[in-house]
Amino acid sequence: MTVKFTKDHEWVRVEGSTAVVGISDYAQQQLGDVVYVELPEVGRKLERGKEAAVVESVKAASEVYAPLTGEVTAANSDLTAEPARVNSEPLKGGWFFKMTITDPKQLDGLMSEAQYADYVTGLG
Amino acid sequence: MTDQPLEKTPLHALHLEMGARMVPFAGYDMPVQYKTGIVAEHLHTRSEAGLFDVSHMGQLRLDGPDAARALETLVPGEIQALKPGRMRYTLLTEAGGGILDDLMVTNRGDHLFLVVNAACKADDTAHLKRGLEPRVKVTPLPERALLALQGPKAAAVLARLAPAVATMPFMSAEAQSLDGIPCLVSRSGYTGEDGFEVSVPADAADRLARRLLCEAEVKPIGLGARDTLRLEAGLCLYGHDIDRGTSPIEADLGFAMGKRRREEGGFLGADTILRQLRQGATRKRVGIRPEGRAPAREGTEIIDAAGRAIGRVTSGGFGPSIDAPLAMGYVEIAQAAIGTAVALMVRGTPRPARIAAMPFVSHRYYRGPAANS
Numbered sequence A: 001m002t003v004k005f006t007k008d009h010e011w012v013r014v015e016g017s018t019a020v021v022g023i024s025d026y027a028q029q030q031l032g033d034v035v036y037v038e039l040p041e042v043g044r045k046l047e048r049g050k051e052a053a054v055v056e057s058v059k060a061a062s063e064v065y066a067p068l069t070g071e072v073t074a075a076n077s078d079l080t081a082e083p084a085r086v087n088s089e090p091l092k093g094g095w096f097f098k099m100t101i102t103d104p105k106q107l108d109g110l111m112s113e114a115q116y117a118d119y120v121t122g123l124g
Numbered sequence B: 001m002t003d004q005p006l007e008k009t010p011l012h013a014l015h016l017e018m019g020a021r022m023v024p025f026a027g028y029d030m031p032v033q034y035k036t037g038i039v040a041e042h043l044h045t046r047s048e049a050g051l052f053d054v055s056h057m058g059q060l061r062l063d064g065p066d067a068a069r070a071l072e073t074l075v076p077g078e079i080q081a082l083k084p085g086r087m088r089y090t091l092l093t094e095a096g097g098g099i100l101d102d103l104m105v106t107n108r109g110d111h112l113f114l115v116v117n118a119a120c121k122a123d124d125t126a127h128l129k130r131g132l133e134p135r136v137k138v139t140p141l142p143e144r145a146l147l148a149l150q151g152p153k154a155a156a157v158l159a160r161l162a163p164a165v166a167t168m169p170f171m172s173a174e175a176q177s178l179d180g181i182p183c184l185v186s187r188s189g190y191t192g193e194d195g196f197e198v199s200v201p202a203d204a205a206d207r208l209a210r211r212l213l214c215e216a217e218v219k220p221i222g223l224g225a226r227d228t229l230r231l232e233a234g235l236c237l238y239g240h241d242i243d244r245g246t247s248p249i250e251a252d253l254g255f256a257m258g259k260r261r262r263e264e265g266g267f268l269g270a271d272t273i274l275r276q277l278r279q280g281a282t283r284k285r286v287g288i289r290p291e292g293r294a295p296a297r298e299g300t301e302i303i304d305a306a307g308r309a310i311g312r313v314t315s316g317g318f319g320p321s322i323d324a325p326l327a328m329g330y331v332e333i334a335q336a337a338i339g340t341a342v343a344l345m346v347r348g349t350p351r352p353a354r355i356a357a358m359p360f361v362s363h364r365y366y367r368g369p370a371a372n373s
Helices: A025-031 A104-109 A113-122 B012-017 B038-047 B067-071 B118-132 B154-159 B163-167 B202-213 B223-232 B259-264 B270-279
Strands: A003-005 A010-015 A018-023 A034-038 A051-057 A061-065 A070-075 A097-100 B021-025 B028-033 B049-053 B058-063 B087-093 B099-107 B112-116 B137-140 B144-150 B173-178 B181-186 B195-201 B218-220 B283-290 B301-303 B309-319 B324-332 B341-346 B349-356
Touching (some): A003 A113, B012 B028, B012 B202, B028 B223, B038 B049, B058 B067, B099 B181, B144 B154, B144 B202, B181 B202, B195 B202, B283 B309, B283 B341
Parallel strands (some): B049 B218
Antiparallel strands (some): A018 A097, A051 A061, B049 B144, B058 B112, B058 B137, B283 B324, B309 B324, B341 B349
16 A cells, blocks of 8 residues: 655555554654654544644654544554654554544645655755 | 854864764754764763764863952852862852853863853853953963763773873863873763863864774764753753753752852852852752653643642753653742652643652762772
């Protein structure tokens, strides 16, 4: 399944009717060592572009925004014990949460992997 | 933000060569971390030896037969009794009792050598000139760089270049030739570990840094780990934990004031500061250990068991050596006892925490061959 990206450096992987969400490799590199992740509770309704989670590196706390509108169906509890997974495998074991997709058209507004790579290059 | 171009230290090219991530800090383009990241750099410093570029800091010399007595009008530290080759931590205070900067003062025999914070150095220089000249000649030393070598292996490493440094006690300083470069070596630092700070001519700093980095135990360490190391060591960061709005008593920095000075006064702000010393301050800088894993950052509100605001976090983050969040901040004096249960308002939610003893990680300073045998 293809992965799509937001300008705020979240990624979304669609698995059937569910979207898996995490932060990009670029984002984890910028953050540095992740020491704490605050995840949304299952059942929480998320709105596209609004805060969904918090990721804290040694240096600072950063918000993770909902890439889509929907409801949280799972949170990655592995990150509570092992937040460094966000650094070591950001697109795999470092996923943050899963959510329903209220409006599939919202996926069209996200960047493809190639578009995101260009976008990040443009950030310098 | 200003459009002023950032200044560069003499090690700037070396930082880039080593893959540092550079950030603006106090007007300088400085390395916040290298490739391995803050946690690895922090832990390396606690177990081996870390090399820090602190050339952005201000170095000055004070010349004049009366320099120690004169400087005591601006700091509460005991400077006149400071023996040649010894150094001391003290504070530049202001008339209202606030803190203009914290600094190191070294007695070099024929002059005093000062190291002040980068962000304060221009103001400090003006303040020193205003307060001391013409009695004392105040000379900034921009032609000197400053390196810090910190960690349990620092002494063994530096002794390969100058064997005599091995037995220098904590808070002493002496001239040493390192790889043929005339340096001022002091046994001091900002990590809580044993280590050295080396004032070196700017044009030889790159060579000395590369020489030290050849040693197997030494890795370059950025400002990110410098901050986590000093926070675990319970050391203040000027502009955050202390500033013009905090007094030395509130900041619990009484040790930076000499015994004679507490009795005699005679420094800027002495009225306010000595009154607080007698009567007690209304608030105090304390260590804080949040429960759980969530860090509480600078500015976080501290509340008591009844939900009343009692202070704020001034430095907070995550301590790699204690593998837990940690903070320091100011609380009302009645809530300042170690072990007091408080809560930290993190993203609108009160989270339990306790007032904790500092340092969070024991200092491991070298007190001399007898003391450490």
